[in-house]
Amino acid sequence: MKRVMLRVAYDGTDYCGWQRQPNGLAVEEVINRELSALLGEPVSVIGASRTDSGVHALDNVCVFDTESRIPGEKFAYALNARLPQDIVVQQSCDAEADFHPRHCDCRKTYEYRIYNATFRNPLLSRYAHFLYRKLDAEAMRRAAGYLVGEHDFKSFCSVNTQVKETVRTIYSLDILEQAAGAGRLITIRVSGNGFLYNMVRIISGTLIEAGYHWREPETMPQILAARDRAAAGPTAPACGLTLMEICYL
């Protein structure tokens, strides 16, 4: 028996998220189905990030155990020949037998993308949230600065969760701007040691309100101190979010 690790990219548009749900097809279900068919044994992967419905990933990680003697690095080729176009293994390798993708220290990086222009851009609409009202990126940047470091992020956590421990560390939280089509692409790039349920989307929704001047950047410490979901902004839509990288320490 050995443990194999996969690094998986997917377009989340047509999936109900990473994890199996009653309503729709999950990314892990498709991977389990194709791995089981490939190996002729029932396989069930353990994922690092249980991304939500509609969220994308360039680098989610999962592991599975198998009796197979296929070298770990060959699984990417064998699986990609079977997987649909919107799920692609980027790398595979043999892993330590006790490596668990959710219980090991790591640095995760997400990007939340906003297309800010008068009209939608059809080439960006799958991967960026469209907002026509002009965002002040500098105000977003000032607000973001208050969230970097170790904080209790309970205000930035969906109430639909059983997690008790809500302290997390954000290593960096940058607001990037670039020209795109007739508008601007604004990317919220955040790295941390872990994220609560919906945390990146709630941070994004709150920073958008700062970008609209609906919230003063200086109120961010009060939002953190409130430890109350109602103190933060709305949960920004899933399509803008991409899990970019998981780096094990």
Place this chain on the structure above:
Amino acid sequence: MKRVMLRVAYDGTDYCGWQRQPNGLAVEEVINRELSALLGEPVSVIGASRTDSGVHALDNVCVFDTESRIPGEKFAYALNARLPQDIVVQQSCDAEADFHPRHCDCRKTYEYRIYNATFRNPLLSRYAHFLYRKLDAEAMRRAAGYLVGEHDFKSFCSVNTQVKETVRTIYSLDILEQAAGAGRLITIRVSGNGFLYNMVRIISGTLIEAGYHWREPETMPQILAARDRAAAGPTAPACGLTLMEICYL
């Protein structure tokens, strides 16, 4: 009666191209249908670029004539409320009555995007052609240099065309590289005073062969001189191509 100009962006994936075809839905058909419904009169647009099936556009131009008194700049809002998500008017305005988008001098810019990596990137596959063999961008750049300027591009024109005059001017032809996911995005950016049928895709297919070292960059003048489609490389797939801009002079 007045003439109105629209600047239109679309994701070409689900269309059989700009122009009405027997096999599938064309972008201009959808625009004609929604304009006619909006105005309560039959409307038929004249497009600047008859992009192929699967080709995208950020800025294609079309005009139509109408008895309507709606101010030109309002059409973008009214039409976008009716159009599907993958076709979006970026700008509209009143135009001169004799302005014809194909018979006026212009500078058109196209981008052909290639994702070069070991495995596909599902977030790029709609808008970039995937190639796993490593491309030498510098060789592509050397080959591209021979095509800049006024030349007879008959070798770079699909044989399925009735065009007699095959001399065109390429103002610039750049090869851009950037990191993307686990690979590189290579963009062939070309501006010219007009392009023959499939010309950008045949140039791209030929530059890809130069990037593989299957063709010496120094053979490009011979390909031009041959005035024979068979002398050039293959037509690169449609999904990589986007019409970026049409600038009237």
